[in-house]
Amino acid sequence: MTTIMISHLFLQNYWWIIVSLLASLLVFLMFVQGGQSFIFTLPGSEMQKTMIVNTVGRKWDLTFTTLVTFGGAFFASFPLFYATSFGGAYWVWIAILFSFILQAVAYEFRSKPNNVFGQNTFDIFLLLNGALGPLLIGIAVATFFTGSQFSLDNMNRVRWATSWYGLEAVLDVRNLALGLAVLFLSRVNGLLYIVNSIDDEDLKKRALERLPLNTILFLIPFLFFVIAILLSKGFAADPATGTISFERFKYLHNLLQMPLVLIIFLAGVAGVLYGLFIAIFKKNDYSVWFTSLGTILTVFAVFMLAGFNGTSFYPSAYDLQSSLTIRNASSSEFTLRTMMYVSFLIPFVIAYIWYAWKSINVNKITDEEMNLNEHKY
């Protein structure tokens, strides 16, 4: 009985859920990038800057690793997406990677003596990654809904139809809107994480002052993207033949035909809004919990909309029939099954991350801790 239930179809769905989960954790963890993007504008003193950098910096590895694992899991479960998108939308991905390369050295090198280029250079690296990382990742994900310019030949080799190799995505205002939404969501989460983790009244005040404007700058593009996508035509895949066609209000249909996704989406948005409300109006220290959980649920629902219910998750607006679905882009049944066994480790991984996180975050970061003769960024 079990062998029948764990079919190739089941495994494809299962892996789409895992990939979506990794994506939603990644967007949540980009509070690190959001915090970095404030490096020059938020702190009122050198000490405050040091505290900000060390607070979000202790989590940079985790965001980075989630990005790498997201890439690895996508490669393993949907290799045709990996080959098509990375090998075609070359410049978008290279730009994203470039910003993460800068980040990886910036923390460790910025305050070390003899770092050749000076602390300011590495702080600019942090700013670049903080701004470009979320923006470009948002734009890349938006193409899951708006489509890209590629075709595949009969050996599944990709040919990109523009000489911009992915950068043309920036010209679609809907893509840009999601990019901005992810950027400002990361900034909002960054601010709230700083409020939650640093023991400094003045810094808290400064962070909360910046919250309303960043909230508005998040909400406008986010609502614009959601409305535009729900009202536009989408890329539908015929479940029987795999043929791709345009369907009016496709994503709205998906939302209504998958009530669970609708509930997750609404719960996610409500979580973010509630967190923002208690932060702005009640100066609550723990609001980051609500916005984080809300972020995870919302992004998860967005990925469900893109991949499930007979939808192409990586559509080609240039050649409809080259569009990728979780059916035609996946690994073989054997590989997906083997990997499923590996994925049973994920709860264990999350558990130890949680434990280690708690043991490092027992106390809020203070200026005394920064003055100790300890490892510090």
Add this chain to the structure above:
Amino acid sequence: MFLINYLNHQITMTENIDLTLLDWSRAQFALTAIYHWLFVPLTLGLSFLVAIMETIYVRTGREEWRKITRFWMTLFGINFAIGVATGIILEFEFGTNWSNYSWFVGDIFGAPLAVEGIVAFFLESTFIAVMFFGWHKVSKKFHLFSTWLVAIGSNLSALWILVANGWMQNPVGMVFNPETARNEMISFWAVLFNQVSVDKFLHTLSSSYLLASMFVVGISSWFLIRKREGYMARRSILVAAVFGILASLMTAYTGDESARIISKVQPVKFAAMEALSEGKTNAGLVAFGVLKDSENKIGETKLKDFIIKIEFPGLLSILTAGDRDAFVPGIADLVKGNHQYKLISFEEKKSRGEMARKALMDYKSAVKSGDSQERDSLKGLFSTQSFQDNYFRYFGYSSVEKAEDVIPNISGTFYSFHLMVVLGFFFILLFSLALFYLFKGTLAQNRWFLWVCLLSIPLPYIASELGWIVAELGRQPWIIQDLMPVSKAVSNISSGSVIATFFIFAALFTTLLIAEVSIMVKQIKNGPKH
């Protein structure tokens, strides 16, 4: 330089490939891989050395050991950051620059990569935060445990990527599916316990431990030369030299194993490592040699002869087959074929590969025309063992035009291999001497030896990179041995884009390297914190 020579040599390869694109894509991968590998071995080895030192601290409770641990841990952190920075690009480059390859093998290659992320990277990145920031936040025991987990996590991450690389050198555990036009995994264990991967893993790890030990011994020697931190320096040398001598012996042993398996699964690479143009029985192992162009040619490519060489007679035959009379095939035998030893020629392999390709094309047209009988019979053909073993395994040859195109750069492979081996023996000697002087108590007096140790720090780096050059240059033109040449694997993007990113990465990585070395030197000069 080997790479550039090789690229020039490859210009003759044809088949509608954008050669500029191919060359720059390879150059970019080589650049990023070589840069990444400047940092990885030290991370792998130093993580264990630090864990051992901290274990001594926790067991003895002596504050000096805590200081020693933290000093090396700081250097570890600086090196780790740049290793991570240069590593992320490699993972994604399989997609950005080798997308056709990614699809062709994604079903196999992706799995180890994902396991690496889930199992190893999180272990490493989670506990590294505890290791650096947890000194006053968690118990001594939990901190030590975290340090060990960082070491295990980083070494586990090396496992999975090496499994993937081993599969490319010796593809096993899969079957080709004509429907999806890709290889699909049928045995995870065959992929994981692939003999090439196992040897590669052990050889890479032991050589990385060796490198980290040399790093610790060399820097400690500098302190002794400067008459500073004598206690820390001697203790560090003790730990590192013991670890180093074990690692260097293990490196020699696993290297020998690797060579033996290469002689079986990649005989052309093996012949290039020994610059063996014509096969022979009672073949000697070359200890030292200088090459010149031979009159013996395959197509336009000249094979190599020796100007001078020193060799151990018969040893190559004994090492590969356990018998002095065993025949070791040369490049000419492997390309032209040799009836007596049942070696089939390039032409024969090419014609078999073309038959496999034709079967695939016929299958594709049968699917298109709706000829279900033809389609099913061809699909059946692909699933038979004899077709996979005798025809499909030469699939890649259908994309190679001339016989000489399957010959790698012989000089590059030969010199890289021999220099690596010589260095390997030198390290055994060096660690032995370090221990000898340490136990005699005359280490600090033998200043010449301290200088040798200090100046030897770069040598394991050179040896380690040379090892990769042997592995990767020696297998050209294959990205997957006999199944796919690099020319078929490359992403279909403009060469201008790849040239641009090549120089971006070259500039960026060089800049970061300069900063890294400068920071490292300063931290070493500062010494441990008191």
